[in-house]
Amino acid sequence: MELERVDRLTAGAVGEPGHRSFYLQARHGTDVITLLVEKQQVQLLAASIEELLGKLEVETGEGSGDDELQLQEPLEPMWRVGRLSIGYHEERDLMLLELEELVDEAEEGDEVGPVEEAQLVRVWATREQMRGLARRGAEVVAAGRPLCQFCGNPLDPEGHVCPAMNGHGSPST
Numbered sequence: 001m002e003l004e005r006v007d008r009l010t011a012g013a014v015g016e017p018g019h020r021s022f023y024l025q026a027r028h029g030t031d032v033i034t035l036l037v038e039k040q041q042v043q044l045l046a047a048s049i050e051e052l053l054g055k056l057e058v059e060t061g062e063g064s065g066d067d068e069l070q071l072q073e074p075l076e077p078m079w080r081v082g083r084l085s086i087g088y089h090e091e092r093d094l095m096l097l098e099l100e101e102l103v104d105e106a107e108e109g110d111e112v113g114p115v116e117e118a119q120l121v122r123v124w125a126t127r128e129q130m131r132g133l134a135r136r137g138a139e140v141v142a143a144g145r146p147l148c149q150f151c152g153n154p155l156d157p158e159g160h161v162c163p164a165m166n167g168h169g170s171p172s173t
Contacts, residue, residue: 002122003028005094009129011042011137012071017144018156024081024099025071026123033121035099036077039141041084045097046137048086049130052095056088060127069136079119086130095130097123 008027013020022042026033053060082102088095101119125133145154150164 001033001120002124003031003033004124006123006125006129008068008072009097009123009125009133010069010071011037011045011133011140012069013039013140013143014071014075018154020144022140023071023075023077026097026121026125027072032072033123034071034075034077035121036080037084038081039144041081042137043141045084045086046134046141049095049134049137052086052088053127053131053134056127058093058127060131069132078121082118088127089124092124093127094124095127097125097130097133099123 003026006026006028008025010025011023012025013022015021020039022037022039024035024037024042024045080102081099083100085098086095087098099121103116103118145156147153148155148160148162148164151162153160153162
């Protein structure tokens with residue numbers, strides 16, 4: 001599926017920190033595509049977009065405001081994203097976000113049957129829309145649980161066993 005010049009592109013999360021589900025959503029006309037993603041994918045995507053925009057020799061605006069970047073209901077994801085990539089098409093002055101479905105691979109010793117082919121969504125967006133997605137994604141990720149200063153893992157309200165402290169709770173818990 002290919003969405004040419006989307007009208008809207010955003011990321012969001014639903015649920016309490018520590019138990020949130022993360023989504024990417026694109027709208028083109030009346031078509032709305034919602035995909036389930038991991039928090040780390042949103043974080044990496046936001047950083048990668050900013051890095052790519054920084055390498056382009058063209059001025060890019062801030063994009064849509066936060067009020068325009070809320071997830072649109074109903075949240076019914078088509079599938080979970082396994083791989084995502086970004087690029088820039090200079091002649092079209094559009095950025096490409098490519099999202100590939102996560103497909104379970106057969107384990108060694110499993111009965112060999114037909115392998116399910118991963119679905120693919122290609123989203124074309126302006127530089128400003130991608131910058132807005134990066135900003136929104138970073139905000140959504142930052143709204144979660146605070147991170148341990150020693151190991152970088154999320155701090156749980158019930159307590160934190162810190163691998164950097166040899167399994168002892170960090171001083172901040």
